[in-house]
Amino acid sequence: MAKKKEKPIDLKNLEPEEKIKYEIAEELGLLDKVLANGWRSLTSKETGRIGGLVTKKKREVKS
Known part of the structure; x- marks a missing residue:
């Protein structure tokens, strides 16, 4: 089975929701890992942390 080819990530041209994910990954010191390996x-713990902070930021924006 062929491995899915990852397209290069353009950090300057992201959807708002994607941008938040990358910003949080950067805050947590995980951005380099994401950019290098996807x-x-x-880990599930790292992913959960990002997801939790994305949700928190969305709530802050709504209120």
Whole structure:
């Protein structure tokens, strides 16, 4: 089975929701890992932390 080819990530041209994910990954010191190996390289704990902070940021924006 062929491995899915990852397209290069353009950090300047992201959807707002994607941008938040990358910003949080950077805040947590995980951005280099994501850029080098993709989101799948993160542990479930790291992914959960990012997801929790994305949700928190969305709530802050709504209120």
